[in-house]
Amino acid sequence: MKSPLQAGYLEYARLFQHPDLTIGDYRDPMLTFLHQLNEFLGLSSDNPLFTQDLKTLRGKALSTYWAGHCLVDHSRTWKFCQGIIAAVKDKLTEKKKPIKLLYAGCGPFATLALPLTQVFTPDQLQITLLEINPESLSILQKVIQEIEIEAFFPQIVNCDACLWVADQKYDVVVTETMQAALRQEPQVSISLHLMQQFPDDTVLIPAEISITALLERRAQPTLERPLFSLSATGLEAHSGEFVQGEHLIYRDEFDLPPETDLQDVSLDTRIHIYKTWALGHKESGLTMPHYLQRNCREVSHLAFTYTLDENPSWQLQIS
Ligand SMILES: C[S@@+](CC[C@H](N)C(=O)[O-])C[C@H]1O[C@@H](n2cnc3c(N)ncnc32)[C@H](O)[C@@H]1O
Numbered sequence: 001m002k003s004p005l006q007a008g009y010l011e012y013a014r015l016f017q018h019p020d021l022t023i024g025d026y027r028d029p030m031l032t033f034l035h036q037l038n039e040f041l042g043l044s045s046d047n048p049l050f051t052q053d054l055k056t057l058r059g060k061a062l063s064t065y066w067a068g069h070c071l072v073d074h075s076r077t078w079k080f081c082q083g084i085i086a087a088v089k090d091k092l093t094e095k096k097k098p099i100k101l102l103y104a105g106c107g108p109f110a111t112l113a114l115p116l117t118q119v120f121t122p123d124q125l126q127i128t129l130l131e132i133n134p135e136s137l138s139i140l141q142k143v144i145q146e147i148e149i150e151a152f153f154p155q156i157v158n159c160d161a162c163l164w165v166a167d168q169k170y171d172v173v174v175t176e177t178m179q180a181a182l183r184q185e186p187q188v189s190i191s192l193h194l195m196q197q198f199p200d201d202t203v204l205i206p207a208e209i210s211i212t213a214l215l216e217r218r219a220q221p222t223l224e225r226p227l228f229s230l231s232a233t234g235l236e237a238h239s240g241e242f243v244q245g246e247h248l249i250y251r252d253e254f255d256l257p258p259e260t261d262l263q264d265v266s267l268d269t270r271i272h273i274y275k276t277w278a279l280g281h282k283e284s285g286l287t288m289p290h291y292l293q294r295n296c297r298e299v300s301h302l303a304f305t306y307t308l309d310e311n312p313s314w315q316l317q318i319s
Helices: 004-017 023-041 064-072 074-094 114-118 134-146 187-195
Strands: 054-056 059-061 099-104 125-131 155-158 172-175 203-205 208-217 220-231 234-236 241-244 248-255 262-274 277-279 290-293 301-308 313-318
Touching: 004 023, 004 074, 004 114, 004 134, 023 064, 023 074, 023 134, 064 074, 064 134, 074 099, 074 114, 074 172, 074 203, 074 262, 074 277, 099 187, 125 134, 134 155, 172 187, 187 220, 187 248, 203 262, 208 301, 220 248, 220 301, 262 313, 290 313
Parallel strands: 099 125, 099 172, 125 155, 172 203
Antiparallel strands: 054 059, 208 220, 208 262, 220 234, 241 248, 248 301, 262 277, 262 290, 301 313
16 A cells, blocks of 8 residues: 555656646646655754755755755756656667666755656666755655655765765766855855766756846846856856866956946856756746846946855956
C-alpha cells in the first residue's frame, strides 16, 4: 500500500512526462504536493529551525522552509525539470548509461531531480546530491525513503559545493542557488568551482544566465546594455573585466549617449536552461527586474560592479 506522500508524489511527478502542459495544468498539483510534503515533514514558517538562512563564504544558503518553497515558483520548477529531462535524454542517446547527474544545492526536496525518478530508471540515471544545510539534508533523507526512490541517489553529501571535490566525472551538472540578478546566493561560485573539474562535454544547467542593464529613459525607448554572463565555458564578460583574487569582481563603465534623459536603472536576468527551455522576463522570481536606481537626474556616466563575496551584490555609481 502506498503512503499518502508516495501517492501524492506519483501524481505530481507523472505530470512531467508531458512536456506540453501549461501552467494552468501544473500550478495546482505543485501547490498540493508542497502542502503534502510540508505536512508530512512538519515543516512550517513558524519554526526558526526551518527559517534560518546560513551564511557561507560565497553567499547565503536559503533556509529549509524557503528552499522547499521554491517548488511553487511554478514555471521555474517546471522548465528546469523539463530542461534537465531533455539533457538526460540527449546524453542517453550519446553514451553508455547510467547518466551521472550532479545536483548542487538540492534543498530539502531535491525539487529539480524528484520528477526525473518517474521519467527514468535507476539504471539510466544516477544522481549525486550536494547540500550545505544539514537540516535540509535530513529532511531530504526522509522524503527519499518515504517515496522509495533511494536507488537513484548513490551519494547524498552535506558539504559546501564551492569546496567539494568530485571523485568522478558527471554528464550533467545542475545548480539553482540564485536570486534575480545573481545576488545574495552562490550560483556563480558553485558553477565555476564545479565546472572547472569536468570535461567540456559536461552539460551545465542552466546553460546560461545573463544580466543586462535596462536603462529606462524619459520619453525615449529603453536602452539595453549586456553586462555579465555565466555559462559552461566560464565567466564571459561581454564588456568589463574580471579580477580573480580573494573576491571575484566584474566591472563595466560607460558614458550614456548625449541627450539621454535617464530615469531608472534596473538589472534584467535571462535564464537559458537547456535547448528550447528558458525563463522569460518576470516569468519567475528569478527573472524579476532588480532596480539599482530610480528617478535619476542629469546622469551621463554609469559604472557597474559585481562582487562575489559572502553577499554577492551589484553596485552602481552614477555621475
Ligand atoms: C534557492 S534554494 C533551491 C533549492 C532547490 N535546488 C530548488 O531548486 O528548488 C538553494 C539551495 O542551495 C543550498 N546551498 C546554498 N549554498 C550552497 C553551497 N555552497 N553548497 C551546497 N548547497 C548550498 C541552500 O541551502 C538551498 O537549499
